[in-house]
Amino acid sequence: MSEKNLKKRLSILTTVVILLSLCLVAGGTFVSKYLGDLEKETMYQSLENDARKYKNDLEKQIDADFQTLRTLAAFLNSGQRIQVDTLIKGLSKSSEYTQFVRMGFFEVNKNGLRVDYQGGKEEFVELEAIFKEAQELVKKAWNGEESFSKFYIDNQFQKNVIAYAVPVYEDDVVIGALVATNEDTVYKNILDNAKSTSGKGHTYLISSEGKFLIEDQQKGDKEDIDNIFITNYVQQVKKVEEALANKEYISSTLKYGGYEYEVFFSPVGVHDWYIMNVDSVENVNPSMHTTMTVIQQMFLFILLLVFVLIVISYRLLRSSNQKIIDQAYYDPLTKIYNSTRFQQAVSERLNSNKRYALVSLNILKFKFINQVYGKIQGDLLLCHIANVLKSNMGKYELYCRENADIFLVLMEYDSYKQLHERLETIMQEIVDYSLHKHRKHEIIVHCGVSYRKHDDTCDKLLNRAIFAMKQAKGNHQNLIIDYDEDVHQASQLQNYIESHMQQALDDEEFKLYLHPKFDLHTDKLQGAEALVRWIRKDGSMIFPDQFIPLFEQNGFCVELDFYMVKKACAQLREWMNQGYEPIMISINQSKLMFYQKDYVKKLLAIVNAYDIDPYYITLEILEGLSLEEPTKLNDIILQLKEVGFRISMDDFGSGYSSLHILSSLQIDELKLDRVFLKEVHGENGYQQEIIMKNIIQLAKSMGMMTVAEGVETMDDEILIKEIGCDVGQGYYYNRPIPVDVFYQEYFQNQ
Numbered sequence: 183m184s185e186k187n188l189k190k191r192l193s194i195l196t197t198v199v200i201l202l203s204l205c206l207v208a209g210g211t212f213v214s215k216y217l218g219d220l221e222k223e224t225m226y227q228s229l230e231n232d233a234r235k236y237k238n239d240l241e242k243q244i245d246a247d248f249q250t251l252r253t254l255a256a257f258l259n260s261g262q263r264i265q266v267d268t269l270i271k272g273l274s275k276s277s278e279y280t281q282f283v284r285m286g287f288f289e290v291n292k293n294g295l296r297v298d299y300q301g302g303k304e305e306f307v308e309l310e311a312i313f314k315e316a317q318e319l320v321k322k323a324w325n326g327e328e329s330f331s332k333f334y335i336d337n338q339f340q341k342n343v344i345a346y347a348v349p350v351y352e353d354d355v356v357i358g359a360l361v362a363t364n365e366d367t368v369y370k371n372i373l374d375n376a377k378s379t380s381g382k383g384h385t386y387l388i389s390s391e392g393k394f395l396i397e398d399q400q401k402g403d404k405e406d407i408d409n410i411f412i413t414n415y416v417q418q419v420k421k422v423e424e425a426l427a428n429k430e431y432i433s434s435t436l437k438y439g440g441y442e443y444e445v446f447f448s449p450v451g452v453h454d455w456y457i458m459n460v461d462s463v464e465n466v467n468p469s470m471h472t473t474m475t476v477i478q479q480m481f482l483f484i485l486l487l488v489f490v491l492i493v494i495s496y497r498l499l500r501s502s503n504q505k506i507i508d509q510a511y512y513d514p515l516t517k518i519y520n521s522t523r524f525q526q527a528v529s530e531r532l533n534s535n536k537r538y539a540l541v542s543l544n545i546l547k548f549k550f551i552n553q554v555y556g557k558i559q560g561d562l563l564l565c566h567i568a569n570v571l572k573s574n575m576g577k578y579e580l581y582c583r584e585n586a587d588i589f590l591v592l593m594e595y596d597s598y599k600q601l602h603e604r605l606e607t608i609m610q611e612i613v614d615y616s617l618h619k620h621r622k623h624e625i626i627v628h629c630g631v632s633y634r635k636h637d638d639t640c641d642k643l644l645n646r647a648i649f650a651m652k653q654a655k656g657n658h659q660n661l662i663i664d665y666d667e668d669v670h671q672a673s674q675l676q677n678y679i680e681s682h683m684q685q686a687l688d689d690e691e692f693k694l695y696l697h698p699k700f701d702l703h704t705d706k707l708q709g710a711e712a713l714v715r716w717i718r719k720d721g722s723m724i725f726p727d728q729f730i731p732l733f734e735q736n737g738f739c740v741e742l743d744f745y746m747v748k749k750a751c752a753q754l755r756e757w758m759n760q761g762y763e764p765i766m767i768s769i770n771q772s773k774l775m776f777y778q779k780d781y782v783k784k785l786l787a788i789v790n791a792y793d794i795d796p797y798y799i800t801l802e803i804l805e806g807l808s809l810e811e812p813t814k815l816n817d818i819i820l821q822l823k824e825v826g827f828r829i830s831m832d833d834f835g836s837g838y839s840s841l842h843i844l845s846s847l848q849i850d851e852l853k854l855d856r857v858f859l860k861e862v863h864g865e866n867g868y869q870q871e872i873i874m875k876n877i878i879q880l881a882k883s884m885g886m887m888t889v890a891e892g893v894e895t896m897d898d899e900i901l902i903k904e905i906g907c908d909v910g911q912g913y914y915y916n917r918p919i920p921v922d923v924f925y926q927e928y929f930q931n932q
């Protein structure tokens with residue numbers, strides 16, 4: 183898995199964890215809010231009950247007040263003229279049930295009498311002299327209507343009072359009005375009685391405009407506040423105002439003295455009065471509140487626990503992911519990038535068009551260091567190399583341990599020279615490492631460098647750098663080798679050839695080509711040389727120069743040469759069967775052939791198999807062979823000649839030719855190497871011509887036939903004719919051609 187993928191997975195995981203946590207928090211908030219709401223709901227219900235109770239009590243009180251007044255009114259209706267004393271009596275009597283502060287009687291449309299609880303008495307009091315609130319009531323009572331006022335302050339006694347008025351009848355006719363003012367303490371007591379639920383909250387009677395009318399004994403939540411709608415006391419003012427105006431129940435919160443309380447408004451049904459209950463949840467229903475708090479805390483605890491678990495498992499996962507990343511991308515020993523990560527990073531770097539060189543660095547005989555100094559020392563050396571690289575690399579440069587003792591480096595460079603200098607510094611720092619206190623061991627480093635061109639991929643650069651590095655193999659010096667494309671291609675071809683040669687032979691990819699030779703006396707076809715061509719399945723052709731030297735080294739030439747003899751014989755047989763005269767075919771024989779056991783026998787077996795007279799087969803041997811073991815060679819030549827083969831000495835003059843050899847070997851034909859014809863046209867051309875002429879004459883004198891190779895022009899032909907050569911071969915006549923083309927050109931057309 184790539185680092186990108188891992189990171190992607192990690193980020194998905196992170197998102198999931200965050201979402202999960204958010205869900206938990208949301209769930210927690212929801213549950214907590216739900217529980218809170220439930221709690222509040224219960225509280226409101228209880229407060230509403232309180233309000234109802236108060237309302238009842240209040241109504242009862244008002245009824246009682248009226249009842250008292252009515253009784254008094256009936257008493258006043260006894261036919262006598264109403265006296266102050268009577269009123270005083272009535273006032274004192276009523277105090278058992280009410281707290282009347284004053285009492286007065288106003289005859290219809292006349293001035294009245296007034297008494298008060300402190301013993302004051304007045305006669306002929308003008309209606310206009312009493313409190314405005316009371317005046318209204320009196321007028322209503324004259325009309326036969328009972329009514330009571332809102333609260334107002336009686337200045338004289340500094341008391342908050344309510345006034346009541348009832349009509350006084352005589353024979354069903356209203357003769358006057360009885361008024362009394364009752365002190366607010368009565369209503370306060372009711373208020374105190376009403377708030378039974380928590381016993382800790384506060385209850386107020388307020389007007390729908392928010393004005394405080396009366397409050398219970400325990401002051402505390404308001405102090406100097408007259409109206410609930412002053413800033414930042416009751417919250418959600420608008421909503422509350424509206425509800426109060428519409429005589430609706432409403433709940434809200436209240437802030438006072440840094441605390442927050444629940445507040446609940448219930449209409450009383452009298453005037454525009456409202457009961458305002460102020461309390462806190464924990465007061466109203468302590469047991470429920472405790473349960474709720476416990477549940478909430480438990481929930482919070484679980485939430486916390488889950489969260490901690492998530493975080494722990496997330497961290498574990500992350501660290502295990504990190505471990506995977508480390509394992510996948512870092513070399514465990516040196517802690518630097520491994521090859522995989524390095525290659526990824528290089529590919530990214532290559533997107534920029536900076537000049538980059540990829541260097542592969544190898545320690546010579548590292549195995550040996552491990553064996554002699556121990557694995558620990560070996561490991562330390564590797565760590566030392568990693569450190570050297572670390573300290574020498576720039577911000578955008580990369581390095582890694584490829585494997586074992588091979589390190590890779592991606593470097594920026596200005597010039598080859600500058601890069602080589604940097605590499606030399608690095609190599610020096612590496613080899614300065616001391617493996618042993620007393621013993622001195624020379625550490626040797628080889629570097630291969632490939633320079634990035636155009637759109638080279640990381641893979642390509644890597645292969646090239648390693649290839650260049652391997653070219654230093656076996657060299658006991660610190661070396662920096664720059665990659666060379668030609669060398670690489672040759673090596674790749676060599677690899678291809680070696681790994682495919684057997685298969686190619688089995689698949690008949692080696693083809694017989696024929697290069698015609700011409701008799702210079704008659705200008706007629708004298709024969710042809712068999713030349714091999716390797717034609718691959720894709721149609722591409724590999725020339726013998728590219729593989730014959732290799733086959734000579736690896737011995738495969740023996741198999742190939744026998745195969746070519748077979749192919750040549752098979753071709754001759756085919757043509758002969760078609761009725762053509764056989765032609766002379768020369769076949770190149772590698773020197774390895776002469777070291778083959780039963781060489782002659784095997785050749786003979788082939789010609790016999792195709793029923794070909796060995797006379798038509800000329801075996802071309804190389805000049806160089808004669809230098810190695812002339813006696814043995816001559817012995818084999820004799821054997822070959824004895825069974826009928828012709829022998830030709832190929833490439834004569836190309837190496838250390840010796841005329842002496844000519845005389846010592848029993849050969850039938852001498853092939854002058856094409857260098858002669860080349861040099862004839864050069865500086866010492868004339869001398870060359872003389873040498874050629876002499877060689878030909880010498881060969882002729884020994885009864886050999888002479889063949890000139892490399893005839894490319896008409897001049898060449900004229901020249902070789904002049905100097906007495908017998909046969910010519912070269913591009914002037916034709917190129918080496920496939921057998922079917924050869925057949926068309928030299929058989930069919932004649």
Ligand code: C2E
Pocket residue numbers: 697712713714725726727730739742743746770771772832833856891892893894911912913914918
């Ligand atoms: P070679 O035996 O000297 O073969 C002649 C080479 O010279 C051939 O190259 C031929 O194409 C080339 N040649 C012929 N006339 C001219 C000319 O006018 N101008 C120039 N420039 N070149 C000319 P080829 O076919 O590439 O073969 C190269 C060598 O590979 C041969 O040199 C021979 O040593 C070897 N070879 C070819 N086929 C075989 C084979 O089947 N077995 C063995 N052992 N060696 C072979």
Ligand code: CA
Pocket residue numbers: 711770802832
């Ligand atoms: Ca040849």
Ligand code: CA
Pocket residue numbers: 832833853855891
């Ligand atoms: Ca030759």
